[in-house]
Amino acid sequence: MTDQRGDAASSRPRIVVTGAGGFLGWHVRAALVSEGFEPVALGLGEGFDLSRAARMVSSAQSVIHLAGMNRGTDPEVHDGNILFARQLSDALALADSSPRSLVYANSVQADNDSPYGRSKRAAGDLLAAETGLRGVVFRDVLLPNIFGEHGRPFYNSVVATFCHLVATGGSPTIDQDRSLTLLHAQNAADLLIGTTEDLTAMTREITVSGVLESIQGMAARYAGGDVPDITDPFDRDLFNTYRSFLFDVRPAIPLRRHADARGSFFEIVRSHGGQGQSSFSTTVPGISRGDHFHRRKVERFTVLSGEAVISIRRLFGDETVEIPVSGAEPVAVDMPTMWSHKITNTGSSELYTSFWANDVFDPASPDTFPEAV
Incomplete structure (x- = not known):
């Protein structure tokens, strides 16, 4: 501005x-x-x-x-x-x-x-x-x-x-x-x-x-x-x-990870009503995804495997909040509305990330607006 x-x-x-x-x-x-x-x-x-x-x-x-x-x-x-x-x-x-x-x-x-x-x-x-x-x-x-x-x-x-x-x-x-x-x-x-x-x-x-x-x-x-x-x-x-x-009190939500000889399991989201959409991405080391904000959408990031940093900045502000995330100790991070956000692969291997939103993506009304963190 x-x-x-x-x-x-x-x-x-x-x-x-x-x-x-x-x-x-x-x-x-x-x-x-x-x-x-x-x-x-x-x-x-x-x-x-x-x-x-x-x-x-x-x-x-x-x-x-x-x-x-x-x-x-x-x-x-x-x-x-x-x-x-x-x-x-x-x-x-x-x-x-x-x-x-x-x-x-x-x-x-x-x-x-x-x-x-x-x-x-x-x-x-x-x-x-x-x-x-x-x-x-x-x-x-x-x-x-x-x-x-x-x-x-x-x-x-x-x-x-x-x-x-x-x-x-x-x-x-x-x-x-x-x-x-x-x-x-x-x-x-x-x-x-x-x-x-x-x-x-x-x-x-x-x-x-x-x-x-x-x-x-x-x-x-x-x-x-x-x-x-x-x-x-x-x-x-x-x-x-x-x-x-x-958000200042709890920027990330710890998820309970169950692991045994077969591998590991954890729940990502429980929604008690309404529609929603899940998606998944892979990201190579050093690359970021995001740099946008939402006005009304509830969006959750969860790293399944790899190491990353989620960066979040309130619109018109200068301070950036950085949240380290890992598939080894999974957390859910819900993006605050009208905060620009991105996730960056900071590890040496491919990053696997799950995304959940409370609405079904509509290209005609995406509620997703470019804004660099």
């Missing part, structure tokens, strides 16, 4: 994203990369550079406005959301050319009279007026509660808090059991970048206690490496969210 200077060259269409460093911003950037766009981060708030922002907007195909405040005192929240919208409006007014569209990540709370709701509504009105003057298509997207991989516990959502606590052995509690309307962050990203428009079909009404019960049930299944029933897309997204919190 290019930095806030917007000076990195790219042949891909550029999409300016405000709030790119936040939870939803990370998910939106991942979705944009998967669709062949170049996300460009535009910083708002303190240190805002109007001239630089205008140049960035001028070179963009579209702008996605995510920056917002939902924590702080009432005046801080109210003034912050309006300030961000005003700064973006000023950049549009100063730009030499206008983007085709501006998409505003608004909230369903814009309909209420809270300081947050009033400020989100006022920000939308301000952006609608400015885009109207410039002939820019304006989309005001009202989003419900967002959850997903790498949410911030005790801040972004109760789902993030529950996943963090369950993954780290904590004791989740429920202060108020109420109904929630949940939308996975990748679905929210699809809405914002325009690859889907059906919000209703992607949301789930569920109680706080229902969320906790689902996460705890998945965690119990997954404790020994079993994959829970993730036939339902919501359950798959919730499972991937939980896995994102567990």
